Amino acid sequence: MSDFELKRLDDSRFELHGAMSFETVDRILRESQKLFGSYKDLQVDCSGVNDADSAGLALLLEWKSQAYRQSGEIHFSGLPQSIVAIARTTEVDHLLG
Numbered sequence: 001m002s003d004f005e006l007k008r009l010d011d012s013r014f015e016l017h018g019a020m021s022f023e024t025v026d027r028i029l030r031e032s033q034k035l036f037g038s039y040k041d042l043q044v045d046c047s048g049v050n051d052a053d054s055a056g057l058a059l060l061l062e063w064k065s066q067a068y069r070q071s072g073e074i075h076f077s078g079l080p081q082s083i084v085a086i087a088r089t090t091e092v093d094h095l096l097g
Contacts, residue, residue, distance in 0.1 A: 005048075006031045012039050017048030020056035020080070028059060040072025047078025057086050064095060 004018035006028060014035065020028065036042060044063070049056070060076060060083065067074040076096060087093040 004028055006035060008035050012041055013043045015045045015048055019051040020049045020059060021051050021053045022055040025055045025059045040070055042074045045077050049080050052080040052082045054086050057083050061095060
């Protein structure tokens, strides 16, 4: 089983390490709901992600949607090349910011 770690750096900054894939995104989403709480403006550093697929892209888009519904924003840094490539191919790269 692939694993991940979503770590809080401070109130609005987080780091994601490990896999962001079909095997982990449900657990990452559940963990993020606990950690993100009611913060409206978040930053997530994904430079520690070593395995990512289209499910990982779906997770990022879900986080964007949740932030929008809360009148907030979420910004990503260090996105894996696989996520960037899938986002471009599916023409949703503009949604990632």
